[in-house]
Structures are given as structure tokens and as C-alpha cells.
Amino acid sequence: MLLAVFPDNRSVLVLKRSDAAADDSVHRPDHRLPTRDELRGLGLDIPQNLWRFADHRGVPVFGVFVERSRLAPLVDKPVKTPDGDRPQLIDRRTAPDTMDVDECTQINRAFHLAYWDRNTTFCGSCAGPMTRIPEEIAKQCSSCGTISYPRISPAVIVAVVRKGKLLMAHSRRHAEGMYSILAGFVETGETLEYTVAREVFEETGIVVRNVHYFASQPWPFPNSLMVGFTAEYGSGEIVLKDGEIEDARWFSPQELPERIPDTYSIARRLIEWFVSEHGTEDDLQQLLTRR
Ligand SMILES: [Zn+2]
Structure with a gap:
């Protein structure tokens, strides 16, 4: 049993069995959730609408949004239950540093669905109350009968290459010294390829060509799907037009920025692809050993 409690869009309080108990629970057919009273005993005041959203190696993952204030006693003084539940408050973006990636994937899925659940309490057409359909999500x-499914907002991310150098940008939202490749949300009516070209041109003034699909990654911050592309430089010089990007440059595999996206992100995988295509074996090894 893995219980993910989301006090906001960034962090998650994870409650799970100790390793021994987790192994045991795989074989238990009931996967009993703690009762509300048991959760209260832990300092967790959780509303009743707790849903099973995902599974991790046969163990159910439950997720729910709660007010941060409801978690206050627990955050101040972490406790451990007699049967081995361990509450742990972590930043979702850095969760892969402390948890296994598969577990994080399920927690992020639970987040995406809990976020949708919280935001569809009432009907968007007539403001009537929405209720869960048992057989599907x-x-x-x-x-009025209107049906709501979880919304997924696609976004693109692209590695643009010019003469063996990668286009990377520092945005206002990034930490100091952090550079990443360009990304942006798909707008209504656009193809993904068009979004790639538009975003790169809007943010840097560069025209791209030969846009090719690379891979995708669910990105539930809060409800996106990141679709990765590679592209070649076509024409133009870097001109920063929208206020979002503070600096953009071309980086060779040997001179990558000090701070780059985390290892589990598709941005990082695209940077690794760039170095494997345009750098030496040493360059790639150096990148793969970076955090
Ligand atoms: Zn309605």
C-alpha cells in the first residue's frame, strides 16, 4: 500500500509500508487502506474521497489532495506506525533521488488523477455535482449527464542542433545557472511539429527544419505529456523576444552548462542523445556520470 498525499502541486507526502511489510502486502488480496481513525492517529486528516489511482508492482497506490494545514502535525514531527508505515514529505521533482523511478511514476500518475479529481467537483456545463463512474476513470x-475524463495537456520539447552545437536557454523560471532545451505547450489546432517550430522561433528567433519525433514522457506538473523532438538549425540568429528567456546559446558537447535538467527527465535524455551524436565517448561518459 502506497498512499500519496498532495498538499500542493510540488510536494507529496508518501505513506508506505516498510520493505518487509511491502513484500508481504503483495500477497495480501485485500490491500486494506488505513482507516480514517488510523490516519488521524498519524496526524493525517484525510477526506473520504480517497481513490485507488494506480498500482506499483501489484501494490495499490492511493492519491488525494489535502490542505497543507492538515498535514502540519506530521510534517513537524514524522512518526512511524506500529505496522511500519513511514510518512515522508518530498518534493515531487526530486523524488527519483530518494525513491525508485517506477514508484515515482505511479505517484505522479496518482497526482495527475487526484489533481483532476479535485478540479472536477462540479460540472463545467451546468455546475451540478460530479460523481465517479465505477468502471472507468x-x-x-x-x-445533465456530462462526462469528464482526466485532461492531458501536450507540450513539446526539442533539441535543436547547429554544426555540432545544441541550443539551450536559461529561463526566468530556472534556478540560477540552469540551462535546458526549449519547450512549450501545444496550442489548439496545432500539429506537434508546428508547435516545435513556433516555440523555437518565438523564444529565440531561430528557424528549424527536419523536425523528428524522439520519445515522450508523462509530465504531471500538473497534467502534461511531454513530447520530445530533434530538429536541425535552418536559419536566423538568436534574438530573445519574449520576456521568458533570459539567455540562449549554442553549446558544444565539451562545454555544456554547469546545471542541466535532472537525469530522469526527457530533457536530459535529449541532451544525452545530442552528446552521443556529436561528442566523443569520453564526453558521453562524463555526462552519464553527472547528476
Ligand atoms: Zn452538468
Whole structure:
């Protein structure tokens, strides 16, 4: 049993069995959730609408949004239950540093669904109350019948290469010294390829060509799907137009910025692809050993 409690869009309080108990629970058919009273005993005041959203190696993952204030006693003084539940408050973006990636994937899936659940309490058409449809992940308005499915917002991310150098930018939102490749949300009516070209041109004034699909990654911060591309430089020089990007440059595999995206992100995988294509074996080894 893995319980993920989301006090906000960034952090998650994870409650899980100790390793021994977790192994044991795989074979238990019931996967009993702690009762509300048991959770209260832990300092967790959780509303009743707790849903099973995902599974991790046969163990169910539950997720729910709660007010941060409801977690205050627990955050101040972490406790451990007699049967080995260990509450742990972590930043979702850095969760892969302390948890296994598969577990993080399920917690992020639970987050995406809990976020949707919280934001569809009432119908968008008639403001009637929405109730869960048991056989699928959907809700229906009990008044007008409108059905709501979890919304996924696609975004693109692209590695643009010019003469063996990669286009990377420092945005206002990034930590100091951090550079990443360009990304942006898909707008209504656009193809993904068009979004790639538009975002790169809007943010840097560069025209790209030969846009090719690379890979994708669910990115539930809060409800996105990141679609990765590679592209070649076509024309233009870097001109920073929108206020979002503070600096953009071309980086060779030997001179990558001090700070780059985390290892589990598709941005990092695209940077690794760039170095494997345009750098030496040493360059790649150096990158793969970086955090
Ligand atoms: Zn309705």
C-alpha cells in the first residue's frame, strides 16, 4: 500500500509500508487502506474521497489532495506506525533521488488523477455535482449527464542542433545557472511539429527544419505529456523576444552548462542523445556520470 498525499502541486507526502511489510502486502488480496481513525492517529486528516489511482508492482497506490494545514502535525514531527508505515514529505521533482523511478511514476500518475479529481467537483456545463463512474476513470454530472475524463495537456520539447552545437536557454523560471532545451505547450489546432517550430522561433528567433519525433514522457506538473523532438538549425540568429528567456546559446558537447535538467527527465535524455551524436565517448561518459 502506497498512499500519496498532495498538499500542493510540488510536494507529496508518501505513506508506505516498510520493505518487509511491502513484500508481504503483495500477497495480501485485500490491500486494506488505513482507516480514517488510523490516519488521524498519524496526524493525517484525510477526506473520504480517497481513490485507488494506480498500482506499483501489484501494490495499490492511493492519491488525494489535502490542505497543507492538515498535514502540519506530521510534517513537524514524522512518526512511524506500529505496522511500519513511514510518512515522508518530498518534493515531487526530486523524488527519483530518494525513491525508485517506477514508484515515482505511479505517484505522479496518482497526482495527475487526484489533481483532476479535485478540479472536477462540479460540472463545467451546468455546475451540478460530479460523481465517479465505477468502471472507468471518469466522472459524470448527476444533473445533465456530462462526462469528464482526466485532461492531458501536450507540450513539446526539442533539441535543436547547429554544426555540432545544441541550443539551450536559461529561463526566468530556472534556478540560477540552469540551462535546458526549449519547450512549450501545444496550442489548439496545432500539429506537434508546428508547435516545435513556433516555440523555437518565438523564444529565440531561430528557424528549424527536419523536425523528428524522439520519445515522450508523462509530465504531471500538473497534467502534461511531454513530447520530445530533434530538429536541425535552418536559419536566423538568436534574438530573445519574449520576456521568458533570459539567455540562449549554442553549446558544444565539451562545454555544456554547469546545471542541466535532472537525469530522469526527457530533457536530459535529449541532451544525452545530442552528446552521443556529436561528442566523443569520453564526453558521453562524463555526462552519464553527472547528476
Ligand atoms: Zn452538468
